[in-house]
Amino acid sequence: MTATLVVGIDGGGTGNRALAHARKLAKLIGDCEIVVAFVIEWSPFSFHSAEENAIRHKRREEEISAATARIVEPALAMLREAGFAARGVVRHGNVADCLNDIAVEEGADQIVVARSSDGGFAARVFGSVTASLVMTAAVPVTVVG
Amino acid sequence: MRQFLVAALAALFALPASAQEGGIDAAVNEAFASATGWFVNFIFAPIPGTSFAWIVAWLVIGASVFTIYFGFVQFRVVGHSLALVSGKYSDPKDAGEVSHFQALATALSGTVGLGNIAGVAVAVSIGGAGATFWMILAGLLGMASKFTECTLGVKYRNEYPDGTVSGGPMYYITKGFTERGLPGGKILAILFSVFCVLGALGGGNMFQANQAHQQISGVVGDYPGWITGLIFAAIVFIVIVGGIKSIARVTEKVVPFMGVLYVGVALVIILMNLDMVGTAFSQIIDGAFTGNGIVGGAVGALIQGFRRAAFSNEAGVGSAAIAHSAVKTKEPITEGFVSLLEPFIDTVVICTMTALVIIITGQLMTDPATGLYMIGDDGRVVTATGATGVGLTSAAFGSVFSWFPYLLVVAVVLFAFSTMISWSYYGLKAWTYMFGEGKAQELTFKVIFCVFTVIGAAASLGPVIDFSDAMIFAMAVVNIVALYLLMPIVKRELDSYLSRLRSGEIKRFKP
Numbered sequence: 001m002t003a004t005l006v007v008g009i010d011g012g013g014t015g016n017r018a019l020a021h022a023r024k025l026a027k028l029i030g031d032c033e034i035v036v037a038f039v040i041e042w043s044p045f046s047f048h049s050a051e052e053n054a055i056r057h058k059r060r061e062e063e064i065s066a067a068t069a070r071i072v073e074p075a076l077a078m079l080r081e082a083g084f085a086a087r088g089v090v091r092h093g094n095v096a097d098c099l100n101d102i103a104v105e106e107g108a109d110q111i112v113v114a115r116s117s118d119g120g121f122a123a124r125v126f127g128s129v130t131a132s133l134v135m136t137a138a139v140p141v142t143v144v145g
Numbered sequence: 146m147r148q149f150l151v152a153a154l155a156a157l158f159a160l161p162a163s164a165q166e167g168g169i170d171a172a173v174n175e176a177f178a179s180a181t182g183w184f185v186n187f188i189f190a191p192i193p194g195t196s197f198a199w200i201v202a203w204l205v206i207g208a209s210v211f212t213i214y215f216g217f218v219q220f221r222v223v224g225h226s227l228a229l230v231s232g233k234y235s236d237p238k239d240a241g242e243v244s245h246f247q248a249l250a251t252a253l254s255g256t257v258g259l260g261n262i263a264g265v266a267v268a269v270s271i272g273g274a275g276a277t278f279w280m281i282l283a284g285l286l287g288m289a290s291k292f293t294e295c296t297l298g299v300k301y302r303n304e305y306p307d308g309t310v311s312g313g314p315m316y317y318i319t320k321g322f323t324e325r326g327l328p329g330g331k332i333l334a335i336l337f338s339v340f341c342v343l344g345a346l347g348g349g350n351m352f353q354a355n356q357a358h359q360q361i362s363g364v365v366g367d368y369p370g371w372i373t374g375l376i377f378a379a380i381v382f383i384v385i386v387g388g389i390k391s392i393a394r395v396t397e398k399v400v401p402f403m404g405v406l407y408v409g410v411a412l413v414i415i416l417m418n419l420d421m422v423g424t425a426f427s428q429i430i431d432g433a434f435t436g437n438g439i440v441g442g443a444v445g446a447l448i449q450g451f452r453r454a455a456f457s458n459e460a461g462v463g464s465a466a467i468a469h470s471a472v473k474t475k476e477p478i479t480e481g482f483v484s485l486l487e488p489f490i491d492t493v494v495i496c497t498m499t500a501l502v503i504i505i506t507g508q509l510m511t512d513p514a515t516g517l518y519m520i521g522d523d524g525r526v527v528t529a530t531g532a533t534g535v536g537l538t539s540a541a542f543g544s545v546f547s548w549f550p551y552l553l554v555v556a557v558v559l560f561a562f563s564t565m566i567s568w569s570y571y572g573l574k575a576w577t578y579m580f581g582e583g584k585a586q587e588l589t590f591k592v593i594f595c596v597f598t599v600i601g602a603a604a605s606l607g608p609v610i611d612f613s614d615a616m617i618f619a620m621a622v623v624n625i626v627a628l629y630l631l632m633p634i635v636k637r638e639l640d641s642y643l644s645r646l647r648s649g650e651i652k653r654f655k656p
Contacts, residue, residue, distance in 0.1 A: 050467070054311065056473075093240040
């Protein structure tokens, strides 16, 4: 049976660390598919002007295309080149919630994310993505340091 | 329309000459009042043999008809409306699109503002405490008008191939009339668009600039209004023409915070004077049916209550249908359910808070011997500080918290700015409906909008408020005619949706 790993990437060094760990795990597992997930932070409770709302659908499509082309596709190309089975997903929403939803929908065995180095004041007050993912995820979570 | 533009340009060109003769503001005021007076008189003409303005009756009857026709929908679906706003029925696949909450918040940022602060003060200073009762009733009835227009706004919006959306009365009038085989849709849509452009320039622009100036000058000292007008016009120009979205974005985030803060302070004042709340409500109910000595008696209170409620929540005016039309939903009726919360929040909650604070803090002077209001030469209730408009609300809040007037200056300026940005969009949509989409057409409207900002700040409150009201109500005249003719379509949508909701066909995505 094929194992599935969901890897959260951010287009930067943090995501690359998660991706590198997922590759290691996939190699050890053998029959494994990697789902590369990029989440565009978005809240249905944010405020916009009427003009922004009118072009929102267009913007959303542009955001998804840009994230797919610039972040997800290069990661998938690298994985496939190394011989891994990989797929990409781009979503809008809360990062922790979306990664968990993707893992549940895909029947994933594990979520792999990396801890961001810039914790800072906001993360202490509001909690970081990794912390809330660890607290709420329905599947095991590996947090790469 | 042309006459207003001529007056606007004449006023601007007259500025240098008038400045030397001693009054740019006076020149602008005079030119403006003479250009708009005839239309204002027509809109507020009384029903023959009464002192009751026909336009107020028009709005009340409209809201009552929608309330009855849809079986008091505003009281039946509130629970479901809240569930929709909280996202319980939103498909997770639509994440990133405009949510029900966002459409409601955007529409609210266009309506919550000076109408709630200055408009209520005008209502009670002319109509006494009793005006509040009629304002609340107008808010409750207006929920049905808003429901009708916003459902149609989403149902008949234009969705362009590039993914952008345009909606509003002009679209549902043309498409809905064609669907029902009714004649005259195009003419009515153009008439609405003309009034919408003028409403955007009046209530959505001049009134805002005017009251912002009054508030700022009240704190920093008196100075010519055209200076405030020029500063406001420059910032608005930068945002709507220059595309500097960061200013609008900051405003969109700060305005809700200011709104919550305003309601919070009002609540604290009400709680501090809890023993007075009973007396205040008895003044409100007494005044609603007796007038308590105001000019025009109970009818005067009713007219003021309905007039200011309509100006504040814009129910039946059609502007909200433009704002709500961008929502992502497969069921247009759901946005109708969400939109009916708008008059409730705006009028029943926020306007009532303002009125209660003004009444509780004893701003409206009564004759101790008779218990009736003391009426000044201008026909208004004499107030404790002599202030009207924003000044009266500021004095009421300031009598409890001395720092509040400073906070109110910031709130008024932000509310005014946010409303101006919203209405510049509504006006633009009506403008491009008439003259076509295109950069040149858009720029023309935006420049005119900024010119009127200066005029609004320089003119005195009387002519500005009359013009603003007249244009907003003129939109309602056309819009409500269309709503009467199109309401069977909304009824079909309502019945179908509610039966599917009851049968479980419409599912919740979150518990």
